[in-house]
Amino acid sequence: MKKKVFSVSLGILTLCSLVTGCGTNSGNNHVTTINFWYGQGGIGGTTYEQLIKEFNETHKNIHVIGTFVASSGSIVPQKLITAIAGSKAPDCTELDSFLVPQFAQKGALIDLTPYIQAQGLKKSDFIPAIWQANTFDGHLYAYPHDTDVRFLYWNKDLFKKAGLNPNQPPKTIAQLDQDAAKLTVHNSAGQITQAGFIPWGDQGSFDTWAWAFGATFNQNSEGEINLADSASIKSLQWQQKYAKEYGIAKLNAFTATLQNTGLSAFDAGKEAMTVDGVWNIATLQQQAPKLQYGVEAVPTVDGQGSTWSGGISEVIPKGAKHPEAAAEFLNWLVAPKQMLIWDKATTHLPTRMSMLKNLGTPGHVVVSPAGDKLSAELLPTTYTRPNSPLNAEIWDGTTSLVSTVTNDTSQNPATALKAFSNKINQEIKNGWY
Structure with a gap:
């Protein structure tokens, strides 16, 4: 797709330069604190906080602060747009996957391509349609966290x-x-x-x-x-x-x-x-x-x-003060072990191809054995909504x-x-x- 640049209200495009942040400063005693927004209450919010606690206990150089931003299930787009425009963007946040192209086109998200390459993540690691849903103009702008059918x-x-x-x-x-x-x-x-x-x-x-x-x-x-x-x-x-x-x-x-x-x-x-x-x-x-x-x-x-499938993704907004540390946290969050914890608690489905072979078996039931088995059969060829802003x-x-x-x-x-x-x-x- 030929990339276009348009004027956007609230000054989002003034934030288009990639902010490198201070990184994680591994090897010294400096701790980088990052802010993570989530819009899910109930079991979703509880599980995010459980995973954040585990991350903080196992990563000495990064401390994550989770913030619940009241919404109808995922982050309300206008709240995120306002935060980005006001230079108050979180370091990372969840976002409905079908909104990723819109935010990417507006220059509101950081291109994750260099981060995932450094982390060793590949397109083949994820369900094809789900990976594609989180891209725009050939670049990945979100970590695919969960999906459905x-x-x-x-x-x-x-x-x-x-x-x-x-x-x-x-x-x-x-x-x-x-x-x-x-x-x-x-x-x-x-x-x-x-x-x-x-x-x-x-x-x-x-x-x-x-x-x-x-x-x-x-x-x-x-x-x-x-x-x-x-x-x-x-x-x-x-x-x-x-x-x-x-x-x-x-x-x-x-x-x-x-x-x-x-x-x-x-x-x-x-x-x-x-x-x-x-x-x-x-x-x-x-x-x-x-x-x-x-x-x-x-x-x-x-x-x-x-x-067909939708799902929740994790993004790094433009204006994030610590994108490298945020990328490290999000890479950990979507790793198989943490993804399974999330899926079992929320009855969502994994986005990783490697997890489909065990989906629905003892220890890997996220909804029901029958539902998981059928999901695993359908996900490799699932559809997602058009990749459009x-x-x-x-x-x-x-x-x-x-x-x-x-x-x-x-x-x-x-x-x-x-x-x-x-x-x-x-x-x-x-x-x-």
Whole structure:
């Protein structure tokens, strides 16, 4: 991708020079103190502090101070941008991986290439798509810390009740449609009391189904993305077909009946199939322990199955006072031993290829043996969202697009998607990010 430089609010680009810091001063008694931001409360925050304590006890020349920055699960982007612009950046911080390209393009992150080369880390050490998600313009800007996958969940009891094989989930889109029809139940008034499947529910995003239909989101050398290829259009038309066939008003009324339960339709035993993240296994263990269910790859047109992944990464912001010490801490944090501790505590998945072979075996269970085994099979070929500074806008825009064409079935999915794709690519051409 041809690299472009644009003006950015809050003065971020005034921080573009690489700050080398004072290093770790190994070999003498000087201690370098670094600040690490994290946005996860609960078990995530507790585990970060546990690992920080272990690092401090085993590294004499570096002392890490962890700071919880209240957020919705990861660092709030605006808080980090403000800190960088105000020359108050932490030495390192966690960041949602899909935001890495945006921050890198704005000149807000330090290129980690020289650090990882010195540390002996290689692209082949990590899951290919996860490594790629943390790069921009051919350079690595984040240490890949954890990841996830999406599964098809199916309710075995509801399959059995409908006369379907409870151990045979659909593998193709056609089979999914056939099963959904048999599993949808109406009452005498015509209301849906049990949904067979709702494509846009839970983790059934635009991306999920575009990949299932064969989309690739190819990018050209200028970073423009083909969001409206024939596969993406077909996937959106397919979602609209569900809204037409089952009635969007009836589907919305059905989901509304569960809003006060605190459970999704699937978790409540009212939806036979859904696409959700691997993390939902832990939710089911706690909130629906009697639910008999299975997990499988997301059905595709060709029956080969697919999934996609996100995750949390660790970055060094521009303006960090001690980047060398920060890089040493982050390299330690994403090493296999520490990564396993993190994954087992948070039920996230590892990003290292070497850890997949043992995932789900005794001592290496992070979610469940079955969930881990399937994750290990899917992660080497998982998809990640387009490597673009406009990832956040693309995500919000496609989510809104799915809602528009399903709630208003008079809308033409092909026309709407092409218009959105053209808008995004025009922004990329003009550098509006």
